[in-house]
Amino acid sequence: MNLLGLRSHNTALVLDLLRRAGADGISRLELAERTGLTPQAVSKITARLRERGLAAEAGRRASTGGKPRTVLRLVPEAGHSVGVHLDRDEVRAVLTDLNGTVVGERLRPLDLAARAGAEEVVEAVAAQAEALVGQVLGAESPRAAAAASLVGVGVALPGPLDHRGGVLHRVTGFPQWDGFPLRDALGRRLGVPVAVDKDTNAAALGLALTAAEDGAGSFAYVHLGTGLGAGLVIGGAVHRGARTGAGEFGHQVIQLDGPPCGCGDRGCLEALCLAAVARGDVGEAARVLGVGAANLVGLLDIDLVLLGGRTVAAAPGVFAAGVGERVAARAVREGLPRDAVPVRAVPGGARTVAEGAAQLLLAPVFGRGEG
Amino acid sequence: MNLLGLRSHNTALVLDLLRRAGADGISRLELAERTGLTPQAVSKITARLRERGLAAEAGRRASTGGKPRTVLRLVPEAGHSVGVHLDRDEVRAVLTDLNGTVVGERLRPLDLAARAGAEEVVEAVAAQAEALVGQVLGAESPRAAAAASLVGVGVALPGPLDHRGGVLHRVTGFPQWDGFPLRDALGRRLGVPVAVDKDTNAAALGLALTAAEDGAGSFAYVHLGTGLGAGLVIGGAVHRGARTGAGEFGHQVIQLDGPPCGCGDRGCLEALCLAAVARGDVGEAARVLGVGAANLVGLLDIDLVLLGGRTVAAAPGVFAAGVGERVAARAVREGLPRDAVPVRAVPGGARTVAEGAAQLLLAPVFGRGEG
DNA sequence: GCACTTTGGCAACAGCGTTGCGAAAGTGGA
DNA sequence: TCCACTTTCGCAACGCTGTTGCCAAAGTGC
Numbered sequence: 001m002n003l004l005g006l007r008s009h010n011t012a013l014v015l016d017l018l019r020r021a022g023a024d025g026i027s028r029l030e031l032a033e034r035t036g037l038t039p040q041a042v043s044k045i046t047a048r049l050r051e052r053g054l055a056a057e058a059g060r061r062a063s064t065g066g067k068p069r070t071v072l073r074l075v076p077e078a079g080h081s082v083g084v085h086l087d088r089d090e091v092r093a094v095l096t097d098l099n100g101t102v103v104g105e106r107l108r109p110l111d112l113a114a115r116a117g118a119e120e121v122v123e124a125v126a127a128q129a130e131a132l133v134g135q136v137l138g139a140e141s142p143r144a145a146a147a148a149s150l151v152g153v154g155v156a157l158p159g160p161l162d163h164r165g166g167v168l169h170r171v172t173g174f175p176q177w178d179g180f181p182l183r184d185a186l187g188r189r190l191g192v193p194v195a196v197d198k199d200t201n202a203a204a205l206g207l208a209l210t211a212a213e214d215g216a217g218s219f220a221y222v223h224l225g226t227g228l229g230a231g232l233v234i235g236g237a238v239h240r241g242a243r244t245g246a247g248e249f250g251h252q253v254i255q256l257d258g259p260p261c262g263c264g265d266r267g268c269l270e271a272l273c274l275a276a277v278a279r280g281d282v283g284e285a286a287r288v289l290g291v292g293a294a295n296l297v298g299l300l301d302i303d304l305v306l307l308g309g310r311t312v313a314a315a316p317g318v319f320a321a322g323v324g325e326r327v328a329a330r331a332v333r334e335g336l337p338r339d340a341v342p343v344r345a346v347p348g349g350a351r352t353v354a355e356g357a358a359q360l361l362l363a364p365v366f367g368r369g370e371g
Numbered sequence: 372m373n374l375l376g377l378r379s380h381n382t383a384l385v386l387d388l389l390r391r392a393g394a395d396g397i398s399r400l401e402l403a404e405r406t407g408l409t410p411q412a413v414s415k416i417t418a419r420l421r422e423r424g425l426a427a428e429a430g431r432r433a434s435t436g437g438k439p440r441t442v443l444r445l446v447p448e449a450g451h452s453v454g455v456h457l458d459r460d461e462v463r464a465v466l467t468d469l470n471g472t473v474v475g476e477r478l479r480p481l482d483l484a485a486r487a488g489a490e491e492v493v494e495a496v497a498a499q500a501e502a503l504v505g506q507v508l509g510a511e512s513p514r515a516a517a518a519a520s521l522v523g524v525g526v527a528l529p530g531p532l533d534h535r536g537g538v539l540h541r542v543t544g545f546p547q548w549d550g551f552p553l554r555d556a557l558g559r560r561l562g563v564p565v566a567v568d569k570d571t572n573a574a575a576l577g578l579a580l581t582a583a584e585d586g587a588g589s590f591a592y593v594h595l596g597t598g599l600g601a602g603l604v605i606g607g608a609v610h611r612g613a614r615t616g617a618g619e620f621g622h623q624v625i626q627l628d629g630p631p632c633g634c635g636d637r638g639c640l641e642a643l644c645l646a647a648v649a650r651g652d653v654g655e656a657a658r659v660l661g662v663g664a665a666n667l668v669g670l671l672d673i674d675l676v677l678l679g680g681r682t683v684a685a686a687p688g689v690f691a692a693g694v695g696e697r698v699a700a701r702a703v704r705e706g707l708p709r710d711a712v713p714v715r716a717v718p719g720g721a722r723t724v725a726e727g728a729a730q731l732l733l734a735p736v737f738g739r740g741e742g
Numbered sequence: 743g744c745a746c747t748t749t750g751g752c753a754a755c756a757g758c759g760t761t762g763c764g765a766a767a768g769t770g771g772a
Numbered sequence: 773t774c775c776a777c778t779t780t781c782g783c784a785a786c787g788c789t790g791t792t793g794c795c796a797a798a799g800t801g802c
Contacts, residue, residue: 001384002408002759003789006377013372028750037373041790043750066748067798160705170706218613230670239605241672242589245705248669253662256626256643264704272627291624298619299601299667301612333635334531334616335541374758374790399781412759414781437779438767747800758789769778
């Protein structure tokens, strides 16, 4: 780490506090206390941010006996990011500002299974992003928009894939994509930075920066839709593991020598859970999911469990209660209060993953993730 | 982060590379390449380290056409650390140098269950540490030794406890310790920095800095003795979770509605595994353990699984093979080579935890952990 | 109106890593 | 044996970081 690194580290620290303060804003002195820097250093940093248009003064606090504190606020329109959710039957693209607030959206059906070439998908995603940028930002190309305020494009899709290299592996159902360098191909086509990640990781990242804000540095996002997966956030950053394979929650074995699963193993959580759903026994599905969630909570000692996905959205109360019961029981056995690890269904909905994908590019700006 | 923080960060980076180079040493230019700093910055940093006695020049490399590179080496004797393993029936204390090499050891039986007061245990540990320091370093008290080279004292014991605050909770079998501030009490008594952690975490930390050195940034240490637990190392640092509860591996449920466990739940890994051991069916114990390990590998996408503890030490081959089989099968299902995640039994033995406890104080010096 | 408190910018400063340059210490060919 | 060349590595000057000392600005309360 050199001086440039130190500078961008501290700048990101300040930006993150500004972002979390939201519309309320935050004063310079409070920034100094929270970052551990001196007020003078904060003044210098915020002066640079104001010059770049990323921050602005926004009113004053009430005086406490002296000069009142000036409130600083993040200028959300100073930066934008595109998030693309590549789902099995549709492509959803959103444009967000620096706060992660969606300011534009496009949805088009796309039967990925019917399409052979990865290049065609690249083209479809690129066209989607270009249209969105043109429509909302009024720029003709992402390249032109980048000069203004576009930070980049994030793409989320079902795994497995390599986040670091931006290369797809044997994406379930699309063996022809194995080894395709999506990040570089799309980056060349659009001329802006591109990041690629698993759908569950993107969703977890999005939630880490919004829903799970308060106090929860570590949580798990459990996604139950046509499949079962999880995104893990540890210490504010997404944990992806050595091969972006972390969060393989669906094939956790919770019944020794249980019923066979499509993966080749037996007693997998996904198989048990989906079978219960198919039977219409949502309560049992929630109970089974709760066992897996309790295992996860115990292993990682996380603060919060968030549930999402189409199947959960169909009966959020049942799942939150069923899973919550198992997690609470575990907490009690450990000598903790019942509500030590809350379990909640995510209200969001179909847009959760796309919003998180946009955050793939925004997170590094605020010092979250590998940026 | 301020300039002082930057300085100690880079110093720790250099120290860590020196430590990992071991007796071979490492040249200034190589340090510059590995840290990303300029050669000149490395020269300044190493000059300070040499002045403090932490590093020394040790010979030269062969010339490649110009002035040969000067090899630098960590001076292990420049610092020492005491590691204490508070086991159910004995207290083991070791004194290590900066490399983590054991240079002194003391073992005394101590029936913790028979002793009522936590203060008595503090006194026993303190006496043990003082004797060890006097014996090896020739100092009359840790306070005097600290002035010379003693970094501090690390204590490892079965959980649950709070690592951050150094406070014990309901340590299994010793309810009278609940809420006892071991770190502060021992710190006052000895006059040197003290760290407290779970035995499995300490062992994992020790292995992270020695055995698992090469390439493995993330691994799990699974400990099977009278109980079953795990220590998780993620990105080179021990993952403890919000309440130092991470690594609760023994009560992962892997058999839905299985046999009851002492914890109050059913189908826990520990219950199944210990029952198999009690029956003499080591193969089955290894298979069951393998299911849990494979779950863990899938969830966190780690690089390596290490097995330890008395029960494993009794049949290391059987356990390594049995667990390895399940982990390899999972790797193959994921499309990875069979040996993508190696499983090994730790050769160490009874001293593993005590050595790791000593590293609790050394790790921050090398930028590992919260230091 | 005045004393006091608190905020926050200007200027000088110490200390970080970086750059420019030269001495030291080798190799290899004449 | 000498000399050109390569490579290492420290000294000095430098740019930039966050810090400190100081003071103007902007409030409150008597």
